[in-house]
Amino acid sequence: MKVQVKYFANIKDLMGKDTEDIKDMNSITVGELWLNLTKDMDIQIKVLYAVNQVYVSKDYKLNDGDEIAFFPPVTGG
Amino acid sequence: MKNEKKNNISLSDEDLLRYNKHILLDEIGIDGIELLNTKHIAIIGLGGIGCPLAQYLSTSGIGTITLIDSDIIEETNLQRQVLYTGLDIGKYKVDIASTKIKKMNPKLNVFTSKLRFCKDTSKIIRNVDMVIDATDNFSTRTAINAATIKYKKPLIMGAAIEMQGQISVFRNDHKDMPCYNCLYSDIEDQATSCMNQGVLSSLTGAVGSILATEAIKVLLSMSETLESKLLLIDFKNMIFRNIKIVKDKKCCVCNEL
Ligand SMILES: [Zn+2]
Numbered sequence: 001m002k003v004q005v006k007y008f009a010n011i012k013d014l015m016g017k018d019t020e021d022i023k024d025m026n027s028i029t030v031g032e033l034w035l036n037l038t039k040d041m042d043i044q045i046k047v048l049y050a051v052n053q054v055y056v057s058k059d060y061k062l063n064d065g066d067e068i069a070f071f072p073p074v075t076g077g
Numbered sequence: 078m079k080n081e082k083k084n085n086i087s088l089s090d091e092d093l094l095r096y097n098k099h100i101l102l103d104e105i106g107i108d109g110i111e112l113l114n115t116k117h118i119a120i121i122g123l124g125g126i127g128c129p130l131a132q133y134l135s136t137s138g139i140g141t142i143t144l145i146d147s148d149i150i151e152e153t154n155l156q157r158q159v160l161y162t163g164l165d166i167g168k169y170k171v172d173i174a175s176t177k178i179k180k181m182n183p184k185l186n187v188f189t190s191k192l193r194f195c196k197d198t199s200k201i202i203r204n205v206d207m208v209i210d211a212t213d214n215f216s217t218r219t220a221i222n223a224a225t226i227k228y229k230k231p232l233i234m235g236a237a238i239e240m241q242g243q244i245s246v247f248r249n250d251h252k253d254m255p256c257y258n259c260l261y262s263d264i265e266d267q268a269t270s271c272m273n274q275g276v277l278s279s280l281t282g283a284v285g286s287i288l289a290t291e292a293i294k295v296l297l298s299m300s301e302t303l304e305s306k307l308l309l310i311d312f313k314n315m316i317f318r319n320i321k322i323v324k325d326k327k328c329c330v331c332n333e334l
Contacts, residue, residue: 009240057325073243074236077126077236
């Protein structure tokens with residue numbers, strides 16, 4: 001299956017790109033996808049997930065054609 | 078024309094002039110001005126977001142505003158906390174903010190609290206119509222969320238760090254709606270606190286301005302608010318994105334009875 005990934009705000013800076021297509025992947029959760037994408041990086045940041053513009057938890061099982069957005073929490077002010 | 082209108086309404090000639098540009102908006106009008114004048118909003122946090130928020134709510138004719146913040150003004154606040162000047166350093170934010178916004182709109186009623194908002198002090202919101210969270214940390218935001226669920230108040234939340242912001246409207250006055258902790262359940266403050274991170278001053282201004290907009294829209298029952306949505310703002314790339322928030326059945330804050 002294939003999904004489209006979008007990186008938002010400082011996640012975009014970390015990944016060095018704002019979007020990418022992931023092809024030939026197994027059916028995994030959105031949290032597992034994040035771990036796969038960042039496995040060679042030293043990333044301490046907390047990330048949040050939206051699939052098809054809906055907020056989901058890390059256990060959300062991805063489907064073919066999903067659009068995934070990774071974004072950071074913001075609590076300052 | 079103006080005299081004809083005046084017979085049916087309670088607004089003074091002065092108010093008709095003061096609110097003229099809002100009266101001309103179909104979405105607000107004279108009825109909207111009169112309704113906003115009966116409303117009481119609590120603003121928690123008078124920092125970079127809370128300052129412009131308090132200014133716009135004051136000049137828009139909200140009847141009563143309660144300002145809640147335990148902090149004292151420091152030099153490092155002046156870059157973005159636009160109600161304060163160098164002369165105010167060392168004074169309580171709520172004291173200076175209340176004087177300033179009262180000057181902007183003399184008919185405004187203002188109450189202040191210098192107590193840190195937490196579970197024990199939360200009853201201060203029991204008589205307000207709406208609560209706006211403009212604080213700077215996860216634990217206070219969680220306490221505000223729990224209190225607005227307890228007292229059934231709509232909650233508008235705004236946050237900013239570096240060049241990114243987030244805004245949402247939680248209808249904690251309604252049943253079975255997603256709450257702040259459905260979104261954020263286990264954030265650790267040290268990862269996201271603004272103590273050692275920068276923040277763009279104009280971003281906090283924009284977040285405060287959007288919070289004031291959403292507050293007025295919710296109070297006037299306008300459609301298309303950020304209810305159960307999270308607005309993600311990325312000022313670095315100037316991108317705005319909306320995400321739908323659904324109730325987390327496992328959320329221990331809004332599912333608890
Ligand atoms: Zn919840």
